[in-house]
Amino acid sequence: MNPKNPYKIALVLLSLFLFGCKDSASIPSEEDLNAREQTPQEESNQRTTGPIDYGYGPGLLPLGDEKISNEPKIGFIYSCDTQLNGGGAFKAGEWINESEGYWDPNKKIMVDGDISWANAQFTLETKGTTREIKGNGLPINHNTGTYPISTQDEAYLYDRNPNSIKEQKVVLSLPVQPTLAATPRCASGMVAIALNGIAIFNGLDAGGKDAVAHEIQDQCDGHPQKDGQYHYHNLSNCLEDTPRDTEHSALVGYALDGFGLYGKKGENGKILTNADLDECHGHTHEIKWEGSLKNMYHYHATEEYPYTIGCFKGNINSENLSQPENNEKPSMGPPPTQP
Numbered sequence: 001m002n003p004k005n006p007y008k009i010a011l012v013l014l015s016l017f018l019f020g021c022k023d024s025a026s027i028p029s030e031e032d033l034n035a036r037e038q039t040p041q042e043e044s045n046q047r048t049t050g051p052i053d054y055g056y057g058p059g060l061l062p063l064g065d066e067k068i069s070n071e072p073k074i075g076f077i078y079s080c081d082t083q084l085n086g087g088g089a090f091k092a093g094e095w096i097n098e099s100e101g102y103w104d105p106n107k108k109i110m111v112d113g114d115i116s117w118a119n120a121q122f123t124l125e126t127k128g129t130t131r132e133i134k135g136n137g138l139p140i141n142h143n144t145g146t147y148p149i150s151t152q153d154e155a156y157l158y159d160r161n162p163n164s165i166k167e168q169k170v171v172l173s174l175p176v177q178p179t180l181a182a183t184p185r186c187a188s189g190m191v192a193i194a195l196n197g198i199a200i201f202n203g204l205d206a207g208g209k210d211a212v213a214h215e216i217q218d219q220c221d222g223h224p225q226k227d228g229q230y231h232y233h234n235l236s237n238c239l240e241d242t243p244r245d246t247e248h249s250a251l252v253g254y255a256l257d258g259f260g261l262y263g264k265k266g267e268n269g270k271i272l273t274n275a276d277l278d279e280c281h282g283h284t285h286e287i288k289w290e291g292s293l294k295n296m297y298h299y300h301a302t303e304e305y306p307y308t309i310g311c312f313k314g315n316i317n318s319e320n321l322s323q324p325e326n327n328e329k330p331s332m333g334p335p336p337t338q339p
Contacts, residue, residue: 198232248267
């Protein structure tokens with residue numbers, strides 16, 4: 001088993017997805033998105049965590065365990081349920097130092113497998129003031145690992161995810177011009193949809209731990225929950241960000257309140273941390289939105305927990321909250337005794 005390796009999406013797909021702050025690149029059209037073809041991935045040699053030192057040493061990230069709140073709070077997830085006792089990984093991997101509160105993503109293993117999904121579907125269409133998003137929950141631009149996790153997979157020694165990836169009915173109606181709510185709203189389960197049709201869940205597993213650190217995902221940072229919903233808990237390695245060091249990150253998805261979710265870089269290419277963002281993991285400045293520059297709120301992904309959205313800053317259609325929840329089946333006990 002090799003440490004996690006990022007998979008790079010071919011440039012033909014990259015050209016569809018990239019647009020950010022003060023950039024002359026055009027926003028990908030709905031026709032381009034709907035007409036896209038799955039492209040092969042190009043493997044990189046290592047996963048990097050950027051130049052930020054979080055106080056534990058190069059490449060080490062703070063562990064998000066127990067960073068759950070019943071109110072909006074920077075660096076935490078404002079969860080609708082703070083008493084989480086579901087399934088997930090049952091054993092902390094060697095890449096996690098629970099006593100010191102950090103983990104090493106470069107040493108984390110990943111789920112084996114390279115399963116293609118030729119039947120993946122995803123469409124995005126603007127109708128007046130509404131952005132209509134439909135899909136079947138399968139990735140349009142990358143393969144996945146093999147689930148349920150095989151007993152022959154090293155990942156099985158830590159996480160016995162018994163769930164299979166299944167088609168879903170994903171239907172979202174988001175405002176094209178989202179508005180800020182009077183007060184932030186809690187964010188549990190699915191919090192956003194990526195531009196490749198995959199659900200983005202918050203950074204918690206069903207037991208209330210740091211899902212990115214503890215649960216074992218595949219080469220694209222995804223895995224299925226109990227209903228077969230394949231999803232990410234952080235910015236997938238298979239979602240391309242803008243390659244230029246001095247540019248704002250690309251749009252990588254839409255939060256369920258309609259605001260944009262961008263990659264890990266802010267203005268002038270600065271790698272963002274929790275200290276740069278508010279309690280919901282976003283901020284306000286000029287971005288390119290619907291073909292025009294606009295000073296507006298938006299969310300960002302970060303290397304550190306909570307990884308994406310900590311709470312919803314905008315007004316949200318309650319129907320969008322009926323998407324699948326972040327529930328895992330029981331992990332079926334500890335691993336067998338090793339010879």
